[in-house]
Amino acid sequence: ELPAASAGAQTTRVVNNISSNSKITMKYVIIQTLKGLVWGGVIGVFASIIVLFFAYMMSRKLYTVSDIKKYNLPMLGFGFSSRKKCKKFWGKVYCILEGYKWDCTGTSQLITRIDSYFGDTQNVIVVGTSGDPEINEFVEKLNLNTKKYIVFENESDVCKIMQQTDNVKVLFLEKFGKSLKYEIEQNINYWNEKNIPISGIIAID
Numbered sequence: 001e002l003p004a005a006s007a008g009a010q011t012t013r014v015v016n017n018i019s020s021n022s023k024i025t026m027k028y029v030i031i032q033t034l035k036g037l038v039w040g041g042v043i044g045v046f047a048s049i050i051v052l053f054f055a056y057m058m059s060r061k062l063y064t065v066s067d068i069k070k071y072n073l074p075m076l077g078f079g080f081s082s083r084k085k086c087k088k089f090w091g092k093v094y095c096i097l098e099g100y101k102w103d104c105t106g107t108s109q110l111i112t113r114i115d116s117y118f119g120d121t122q123n124v125i126v127v128g129t130s131g132d133p134e135i136n137e138f139v140e141k142l143n144l145n146t147k148k149y150i151v152f153e154n155e156s157d158v159c160k161i162m163q164q165t166d167n168v169k170v171l172f173l174e175k176f177g178k179s180l181k182y183e184i185e186q187n188i189n190y191w192n193e194k195n196i197p198i199s200g201i202i203a204i205d
Contacts, residue, residue: 074200079103
């Protein structure tokens with residue numbers, strides 16, 4: 001038998017400071033439901049903003065080889081920045097995913113290929129994201145054996161080159177994750193209006 005309750009003892013059981021005989025009212029249920037809806041709405045809006053932001057960024061910038069294909073330009077090669085780590089690993093991954101061979105040597109093979117491609121061309125105008133130091137570095141490497149590669153900075157450069165020779169071609173040098181699609185489209189229209197042939201595009205990750 002259970003021992004009898006002593007005089008003056010509390011007969012109701014208390015769990016976590018809540019009396020078992022306390023009642024959950026309709027008001028309490030409504031308040032908790034509204035709180036859940038408000039928090040769910042806030043989290044949903046926040047998540048939607050993040051998704052929209054990344055979708056917008058993905059739509060503005062160049063990220064994949066498929067993005068380059070849309071411009072119908074010859075694809076002359078793909079390589080990695082000298083700052084990129086694990087080049088061989090990523091080269092194999094990208095080759096499997098997109099089916100193109102990547103230069104994993106830090107652009108040395110890519111530069112040799114491009115130099116051979118433009119062998120008889122007197123001047124090559126290199127067009128890319130303005131102010132990007134890696135484009136200047138890449139062109140410096142191209143010019144180790146020749147001085148025919150020129151980084152496009154303004155229209156006066158084109159006028160000077162065209163006064164010297166008609167044997168001029170354009171090379172697009174773009175960077176994945178940085179080059180803007182609308183700038184590429186503007187550059188294509190610009191050079192088409194100038195009637196200067198665009199030989200192709202190379203992209204660096």
